[in-house]
Amino acid sequence: MKNSSIAEAIPVSLEPRSVGTSDVEIEQAAKAAALKRKNTVYFWRTFVLIFLLGGWEFASSQQIIDSFFYSSPSAIFSRLMEWIIEGTSEGPLWYHLWVTMEESLLGFISGSCMGVFAGIILGRNSLLADIFSIYIKVINSVPRVVLAPIFIMIFGIGLTSKVALSFVMVFFVVFSNAFQGVVEADRNLLANAQILGAKGWQLTRTVVIPSAMSWIFASLHVSFGFAIVGAIVGEFVGARYGIGLLINIAKGSFDAAGMYAAIIIIMVVALGAEYAMTAVEKRIAKWRPAPLQEIS
């Protein structure tokens, strides 16, 4: 806004202006503008956070909302500190967190590996795809969490049942994306590789998998969240350890702060995983064009 008013005030001339037109100056101005925008974004982000948490705390302390059900940020924070320092009633917090992470990670890794594998096999073989697609559609229509009791019954209340639930949560998402990525691999690229001399596995490894990679990564982003959902739902239904168990116990003792504290732990973990995934993706996908910066 400021710039435009200055431009109006100064008569326009066709002579090259000495101020603000060299490359260095444009770059500096763009840098300053980018910094300013970044600061604005961070300021408002912080403001929104403080406003929401402050409002919650205020409403809770003034009895506008019932702190028995909605707890308050300070109560949740002190519960978190208590868990971190003294441990939970069921043993150290870190052990529960580790159990949940172990279940999710195993489910995530096995589910995504199998998903990618199956996606590539069916994506490369249209006959198999036609035969199995109907079954995959049918199984996929089952809401996954209803399998939790069955897995607990089959595998017991230990690690295996949660890994199995995480696996089915992850598998179908990754499978369908990998399948789609393989099917949509550029026909010209495939033909080019074949004429250059690629055969069988070479073709899959050097053309099919790289072209499906961005599809696969898109699914991995969401599916780690699904893996955690699988593990926690499994723990709700029956477990001796895990964050899901903590939530269950907090529920049993009407401990709202404990439930929210467990949710926050899960949030932090999921966000951390998301960041790690993005970092890996950036490394692998460094060949993709980066958007140009606009000069304004």
Next chain:
Amino acid sequence: MTPAVELINVSRRFVTPDGKSMTALRNFNLTVNTGEFVAVVGPTGCGKSTTLNLITGLAKPSAGEVRLMGQSVNGIDPNIGFVFQTDALFPWLNVIDNVMAGPLYRGTGRDLARMEALSWLDRVNLTEHAQKYPHQLSGGMRKRVSLAQTFINGPKILLMDEPFSALDVQTRVIMHEQLLSLWSQSNASVVFVTHDLEEAIALADKVYVLTNGPATVKSVYEIDLPRPRVVSEIRYETKFIEIAKRIWEDLREEVQRSDRPVLEVVS
């Protein structure tokens, strides 16, 4: 001497997605002698690219026979190189890895492949861009990478499917010169498909004019312009203009007939 490429009475039919049979080529005859540069021109969508797919072995003829150096085509022949109309570089590989792809597929060691690739990049003047990714290059540079990627395999038969149609006119002329210089050193037999008649005449020894689909050969013209040719200047020579006029008369009929809505078929 056996010709490098022969299409003998070839027909090719498709079944369209809605189950109808469609003929792309009918009684098609084409001969390319060893070391000869043949251009194929015809109206858009008449089945020019289909001929190339038949020669690669990626498509099979419904009738007739395709022979490469006297042998009936059976699968993809390692002597073939193909330059595509659209970008067919691997976007996830940088320039040098793209050029190395052929030798690596064919079992050459990494170090040797890298050395060969560097020498080919030098020949297309891209040495300083070896570490860049395709999206960082201009259209002309990408085409030169494609040429290096194809020529590194030492193809005896070079197939080109409107390779320069996406480039601007000036870049295209430069690419023509580049192609002729690479080709003159390689002694490959070329089938060059294009809809640009001047391009065909400037480059080729023989121009095949195809009819509107289903395509068959309408006429064949020998281009007896002397080599080496300077593509940027040859188009102003009287002889060139004479030939162009004669072939255009022939081609115009077909183009006019094809200038109506057609069903696009992907082969």
